[in-house]
Amino acid sequence: MASTSKDARINIVGAGIFGLSTALHLARRGYKNVTVFDKQPYDDTEYSYSKGCDAASADMNKIIRTAYGSQVEYQEMGFEAIEIWKEWNAELADGQDLPPGLTSSDRVFVNCGSLSFTDSEELHPFEIATIKTMESQGHKDTQLVTNDPRHVAIAKSRGQEGACDPFHRRKRGKSSLGVLDSSGGVTIADKACRFALHKARQLGANFVLDPVAGAFDSFMLSSLGRVQGAKTKDGKSHKAELTIMACGGLTPSLVPELDGLCEATGGSVVIYKIPKSSSLWDRTSPENFPTWLWNMRSGAEGGLYGFPRTDEGFIKVGYRGTKYTNPRTQDDGQQRSVPITRWSGKETGEELQQIPVQAMRVIRGFLDEYLPELGEEGIDVALTRVCWYTDTFDNHFVVDHVPSKEGLFVVTGGSGHAFKYLPNIGNWIVDVIEGVQTDRPAIKAWKWRGSQAETSVNVLMEGSQGSRALDNVQLVGKNREERAKL
Ligand SMILES: Cc1cc2nc3c(=O)[nH]c(=O)nc-3n(C[C@H](O)[C@H](O)[C@H](O)COP(=O)(O)OP(=O)(O)OC[C@H]3O[C@@H](n4cnc5c(N)ncnc54)[C@H](O)[C@@H]3O)c2cc1C
Structure with a gap:
């Protein structure tokens, strides 16, 4: 894609956070012909589970945290995302040009903190690693140990005192050791998706959100097996130079090359x-x-x-x-x-x-x-x-071209922690699409890879x-x- 013109047609299948963020950032970088297909009529159902949406991204809330043990790349991406979450809140509060259903009193991120705790009397090595990694990157005192009076005082000064003992363990005379990631909190997930969809549209991305016209049916293949676009359930063919699959839990069945990954x-x-x-x-x-x-x-x-x-x-x-x-x-x-x-x-x-x-x-x-x-x-x-x-298998995302399937790209593998990156992950994904040379560890970790049983965090395909x-x-x-x- 490095030499592809900004007029090239790009299909994205799936308007969960991966598809939305990719569309948003492609449009922001000037790609003029981006179309997102989804079988969910999100303009009507508003990413609401109660209205029939069942994607991982369609939810009432998700956790936002920067605490990632020793995984500095996800930590720093988290801080980058939080800055944009705050900007989105400011844009909402400004009240200019909001989509239907969102008002200036809505917010998409609340910095209420994210508390990680166990029933043990000692901090887990993950928390110790987080504290160390934060300090090494200049984020001292973002991670507050809940039985440390100095840290509790810091939490109080930030309006997060309640977050240090939300279950009233101390009041009940019980153990309450944990670490409050004071940079984190909660995102109102359905509203965040609606806002991201609106922003991508404003920048010129097209959306086909419909149970038939937006539903992926099959790939358009050349005689040499190159993916030349996608057919939707209404029988229409949508030619594209690049087809990006972002179908969440359905991606592995639609792209069987992902078996084992x-x-x-x-x-x-x-x-x-x-x-x-x-x-x-x-x-x-x-x-x-x-x-x-x-x-x-x-x-x-x-x-x-x-x-x-x-x-x-x-x-x-x-x-x-x-x-x-x-x-x-x-x-x-x-x-x-x-x-x-x-x-x-x-x-x-x-x-x-x-x-x-x-x-x-x-x-x-x-x-x-x-x-x-x-x-x-x-x-x-x-x-x-x-x-x-x-x-x-390793909890890293998958952001890459599909080997031996020219024209096909996947953005998936959220592994339970991708929502927080809705505002910024698309920017990193577009770098991969454009072939930008980088030594960022995260982007390397997202490359297409074979299964490595000995390093697996998750055991896949037990059948x-x-x-x-x-x-x-x-x-x-x-x-x-x-x-x-x-
Ligand atoms: C229980 C749970 C809790 C989580 N908690 C957190 C958390 O606290 N914090 C955090 O950061 N992350 C969390 N995550 C992870 C996060 O929600 C996911 O990583 C992220 O939402 C995945 O987005 P996605 O775009 O890959 O998939 P999805 O959100 O599933 O979106 C896929 C989209 O593809 C569409 N689609 C599928 N098939 C087709 C087709 N044939 N044609 C057209 N469209 C199609 C679907 O309709 C859907 O809109 C959690 C995930 C789960 C499941």
Whole structure:
């Protein structure tokens, strides 16, 4: 693409954060012929899960953090993103030329802090590495240890005192050791996507957001196998010099070359609705309560994270201690995990409203101990959701041309941590598209790569016999009687 003119036609399939950010930054760099296709009619459904959106990016909130252990490249990208998140907030507050549904009182980022804690009396090596890496990069005192009085005083001076002990552990005489990443917080994910879509449009990117006209059907191939564009479900052909696949959890089934590198895995989510009269209403507001991660590196019995309440009073708790799969045999005879969701029935005939029992057990056990007020006040589960990651074996993204498929590029493999980069990752992706020479470690890590079992963080493609396949696990939903039996 280095020599491709700015008039070249570029198709992007998928308007999640990877597709949106790529479109935004291509348009910003002057590419005039960028079209994004998505089967979700996002202008109507507004990236809202309750309106039928089931992409990973279509969510009420996501965690923003810069704490990344020793991974300095993701840390620094996080700081870069946060500066732009703040600019987006300022643009919203300015109120000029906002898209329908967004007002000047909306914000897409709240700097409420992101607390990582365990039930241990000692800091995890990941937190120690984060503190060290932050200091080495000049970000001293961004990571605040919650039992250090000096750090708690710093948090107080930044309006984040509540974030140091959001579960009132100290008040209850219990251990509360953790690290507050004071640079982080929460993004209002659906609104952020709507704003990014609007910004990309303003800069001239085109969007076809429609269940038929926007739905990818197949690649247009030359006799030599070069990808020359994409066909959509309405039968139309869309010729392009470059086709960029950004289909989230569906990318591995649409680009089978990703076998062994990427797989769709399901994270479990439980949502509670807090009434305004609850003692938790003020306490869990983004002004007083951080995003949090608990026992993230403790296997199946840990891996929880959560959020301050939304404006509507929703409190979301997620479990990723075990990530589940949904292997289905595809036309080429290979099993690949495909997302199954509350809304997938219309397309695939299979839908899912429940979550695995294991996830519900860990979440409930945590909440009974850490947020007993939910049970005491009779606040019950409002909704359960399985939300689909696109995991790589090493947790690095995939941003590269597909080898031996000229004309085809993928931006995927979010591995549970890409949302925070919505404002800036497209800029890095366009560098890769343009072949800009760089020694940035992140860009190198995102290159196409084979599977390396010995360095794998995630085990991929265990297939239908695997213990994480949803067909092999017991499920439970919001039904109170079913949950009472667990
Ligand atoms: C449970 C969970 C929690 C997470 N928490 C965080 C967090 O706290 N912080 C963070 O930074 N990141 C988080 N992530 C990661 C982040 O959400 C993802 O990395 C990111 O949203 C992935 O974006 P995407 O564009 O790759 O995919 P998606 O958001 O899934 O978007 C893919 C798009 O492709 C479209 N599409 C698919 N197939 C077709 C087709 N055939 N034709 C047309 N369009 C198609 C879909 O409709 C969709 O709009 C989390 C992810 C999950 C699953």
